[in-house]
Structures are given as C-alpha cells and as structure tokens.
Amino acid sequence: MTIQRVQNLNEEQFVNDFLLPKKPVIVTDAMKGWDLEKFQPAGLREQFGNYEVQIYDDLFDLQTIDTLEYYLDENFGKKAEGHDKVNYIRWYTKLKDVDFYWADEVFDILRSSWSQPSFLPCDSLVIPFQPEGQKGPINTTRYPYKGLFISGKGARTRLHRDPFNSNAVLFQFYGQKKMCLYEPSQETYVMNGGEFVDIENPDLSKFSDFNKAKCNYEDVLMPGEMVLFPGGWFHDVRCISDSISITWNFVHKVGLPGFYSFIEKYPNDSQMEIVRYFLKNKISADADVQEIISFLKSSFPE
Secondary structure: OOOOEEOOOOHHHHHHHHHOOOOOEEEOOOOOOOOHHHHOHHHHHHHHOOOEEEEEOOOOOEEEEEEHHHHHHHHOOOOOOOOOOOOEEEEEOOOOOOOOOOOHHHHHHOHHHOOOOOOOOOOOEEEOOEOOOOOOOOOOOOOOOOEEEEEOOOOEEEEEOOHHHOEEEEEEEEOOEEEEEEOHHHHHHHEEOOEEOOOOOOOOOOOOOHHHOOOOEEEEEOOOOEEEEOOOOEEEEEEOOOEEEEEEEEEEHHHHHHHHHHHHHOOOOOOHHHHHHHOEOOEOOOOOHHHHHHHHHHHOOO
C-alpha cells in the first residue's frame, strides 16, 4: 500500500490526522517558497565543497570524515548495480556536547533558503523543549538529528525506528528514495533484542518469524515531497538515484505517553544523552528518567 499524499495541510490537521494517530503521510507541497537550487548537488558543492562531512554506513556507524567535494566526486553520477554497498553523508547539526564535524555553520549560511513549513508545529514540543507559545522555527532552532543526507545511488538506511519514540520528517530535494514501513505492532517480527532484521537479507535463524511481517507501506519519495515517519514506526530507506534530503526529529506533546513509556522501558538507551542535551538548563546533567518525567509533567500538564 502506498502512503497517503496530501497538500494544503494546516497544523491542526497534521497533529490530529497524522501525528496523534501515528499515521505516515507524504506532503507534496511542504517546501513551498524554499530556494531549492541551494540544495542541489551543484549548489552545495559550490558553497561547501571543501567542508568536512560525516560519512556513515547503512547502520548509522561512522566510517570516515572527508570533504563534501570528495564524496560527490566518488559517489554521484555512478552506476551502482543491484545492492552495491554505498556509504552516505549524515551531516548533523550539534546534538550533544562534544567537538565534532557538525553542520551548524552550513545551516546558518542556508538559513534564508528555507523556512518552517506552516503545518509543522514549532511549539508545544517536548524535544526540543518548546512550550506552548514559545515557537522554535526549524531554520533558526536546534533540533535533534537535524541534518543533510547526501547519498549516492544505492545508499541505504537499514530497517530501524527513530530514537526515544520521536517522530522524523524527511524532505526530498534531489533524487528518489524507496521506503518500506512497518507499523509498531510488528516489533516481534522485525526485532530480536536490540537488533533489527535486514529485510533484504534476513537471517532467519535470528528472526524466525520474519515471514509473518508485512510491509504496511511501500512508496517512493519524490523531489519536493516530505514524509512523516511517526514515532515507533520501523522504516527501511534505499536511494534509487543520487539523493539529497534534509531531516529532523521531534517529540510533540501529543506523543508524551509514548515518550514516557519508551524512556521508562529503556532508561539506559544510548540516545538518552540526546534527550538530556535538549533539556539542558531544565534538568540536571545526569537526570534520571523519573526526574525527566517529573519535569515534563509539570511543563505539559494533562
């Protein structure tokens, strides 16, 4: 089944029709008014070709640091065959207190080239912390996992779900991405402990029930479109052409029950460091899960 495509969406519709019921959606006019040329291969090469970027494999493991120009020369315009393994750039803005090859300067330069989509809430957010009325537009505000994905044909993000039950949005500037989505209830079929099945090459000795799994949605994201991966949904994404996208994650107040359940179940999850970073100055640096929940319940009373 393909994902529902909509346009002329407002914030109330987005929250009530898709965010609250955790329903994937593709918005076809999400990038209206953006200067899309700045995000094409030639535009990025011209402005940022000598910048060092983060290059990852299909399981989020950092492989190397190199220049954007080098990556484009080595990977764009190539004829990746079948399922050739192609690493790709995940160029994140700062998401924890370490020195790294963050993309904040790039996003500062590009700030005037894009803007907050009108249907996406930028307040009443838990992560990043933006209480009602305290708006944090995406082009001027730090969000978790906010970054550019720059991918040669064949690059893939293997099946996963986003951290701490957060929602992810992906905006496609250039090229096409094939997506396969599994609803949260299929966890027993696609996970074993903390490991996710490789849907293209499943190890049935580890994932013996994978044959019971069903790809609920299969679709291709086209240039100019945005997709919502709701919290808890599993998704596998492969670039069927050279590709450039922008992405970020967030937890809206309507997702608080799922957020609480996740961090209580996985208090030592590696991504809790990111949660604390986006709540810094609100909670103690080593706050435990109950302190985090107590703070949020006082900030977002039911």
